[in-house]
Amino acid sequence: MTCGASITFDEAVAVLQREAQPLGVETTQLSTAGRRVLAEAVHARIDAPRYSAAAMDGFAVSAAESAGGACRVLGASYPGEPWLGRLKAGEAVRIMTGAAAPAGACRIIPLELVEENSGILSLPQVWPAKSHIRHKGCDIKIGQIMLAAGTLLDPRALLVAAAADVATVQTWRRPIVSVLASGDELVSPGKATELDYTIPDSLSEAILLLSRQYGAKPGSAALVADTRNAILAAAETMMSDCDVLVLIGGASRGDRDFAKAGLRPLGLDVRFSDVAMKPGKPVWYGRIGAKHIIGLPGNPTAALTTARLILAPLLRALEGRDLRSALNWQAMPLKNCPELIATRESFLCGTIEDGSVEILKSQSASSQLMLARANVLVRVPANQPTCAAGSVINALKF
Structure with a gap:
């Protein structure tokens, strides 16, 4: 044609x-995939959390405990270094945010709500409203679609792809x-x-x-x-x-x-x-x-x-x-009132000031200095009469 x-x-x-x-389509290392566009969806290869984990720094206790009681502190659980025993009645484990909750734990009591003295933990008189335990897979489950095809890998999407535990992605x-x-x-x-x-x-x-x-x-x-x-x-x-x-x-x-x-x-x-x-x-x-x-x-x-x-x-x-x-045109108020009549549709240089658009003076196809100020293009239909200040025009980020 x-x-x-x-x-x-x-x-x-x-x-x-x-x-x-x-x-x-090409296979792209995640380390170089920023600002690329996914040609195929990204699926989760792991759960998140991978295990039930503490959402607060505090103490893990079992369901057998009663508010206002006391427990023996048996040890501590840290991210990547969990306490591997099973909690029984009358026992507690000191735990840090992100660490695996011990088997048998039903809640995490935040540090600021308890007192520990010589290995004995005094429990609060009233339980917190939340358990402060993030259960396995509550955010992401294995096989779940994390990012759809066509997604731009901006910083947020790149974080999600990494959380899926993928080293490479299929991009255009x-x-x-x-x-x-x-x-x-x-x-x-x-x-x-x-x-x-x-x-x-x-x-x-x-x-x-x-x-x-x-x-x-x-x-x-x-x-x-x-x-x-x-x-x-x-x-x-x-x-x-x-x-x-x-x-x-x-x-x-x-x-x-x-x-x-x-x-x-x-x-x-x-x-x-x-x-x-x-x-x-x-x-x-x-x-x-x-x-x-x-x-x-x-x-x-x-x-x-x-x-x-x-x-x-x-x-x-x-x-x-x-x-x-x-071509994400946005309706914006016009600040000034220039002569806009033209026999062809016009795209004029403008600048945004105080939430409104000012069309720059002396529009010229050969101008160069004007471009230092222009940050939007203003779309004006052919044969458009003079626009009044405050009227709404279509503007595009230049």
């Missing part, structure tokens, strides 16, 4: 939803993203002061970082001239070790915009070309076999905006998560 006509942003996202399937492979920037005027940061009529490539590392934030592994980055042959040669080499190739620049219809043309000899199949959005209308997406190709405009704000809106959800889907998790 090749499509050269403009589509809406929502239609572009629907294309990505159809095209992006999780990559292959992380997509590898490489970035190819084209532009005769572009040089590596730090070089522009040495060469007239050049500007630093401010986008490549930013796009790789954004990719990493949305689940990808950074691949290679290259900077080439604005020619078909240069783009073709670099792309052919880079595609051998990436799943997603991001082209920066050459996306429009200028005399030297060769991004799509440079890749056609490799079998590029464009799935959408041009999106009715501002900024970033020239953004495009296609496939070369199993590889995903995204073309971003060269203007910095336009490129980073479309990367956040198009590349980020694509990566989420490829890593096994719901694509929509990257």
Whole structure:
């Protein structure tokens, strides 16, 4: 399918939803599985607790004891070093939190409720309401599903996986993203002061970082001239070790915009070309076999905006998560009252202040300094009249 006509942003996202399937499954050591997505559920290999255990520091006593009585203290039970006897009437064992409760124990009396003198324990006049014993398997049982497939292994989920006593988990492979920037005027940061009529490539590392934030592994980055042959040669080499190739620049219809043309000899199949959005209308997406190709405009704000809106959800889907998790729009009050009328749907840079969103002034696709302040994108429908301060708009974490 090749499509050269403009589509809406929502239609572009629907294309990505159809095209992006999780990559292959791999076995991952738990020590390196953080921020990965489970391809298979995690089942418990042990009970938790593995044995009935003390929930408080105190003394274990048997059911035969009466409130207000006294017991002989026979020994102590510690985590990993239990007291292995069986409690009988008139006996108690000092016990620490997490230690195995002795056989015959029915409750733990907290330390602060009792007195011990010369090995004799005076019991309280009234039993505590709780037994303070965590019984075997009360939290987790062997074979229980601990984490479902599709779970992101954040710190909480990683703790649960470790509690299941698994050393490895089955995860979706992380997509590898490489970035190819084209532009005769572009040089590596730090070089522009040495060469007239050049500007630093401010986008490549930013796009790789954004990719990493949305689940990808950074691949290679290259900077080439604005020619078909240069783009073709670099792309052919880079595609051998990436799943997603991001082209920066050459996306429009200028005399030297060769991004799509440079890749056609490799079998590029464009799935959408041009999106009715501002900024970033020239953004495009296609496939070369199993590889995903995204073309971003060269203007910095336009490129980073479309990367956040198009590349980020694509990566989420490829890593096994719901694509929509990257597009979590939130309704928020608008602080200022800018002129918002545009013939295309707009995604404007804003900042959150005091619980409301302020749309930054002087929105420009080529702006760079504005991005230092912007932390949200504000979605404004096409032909939207001026919004009054206090009205509700949709904002997305940038």
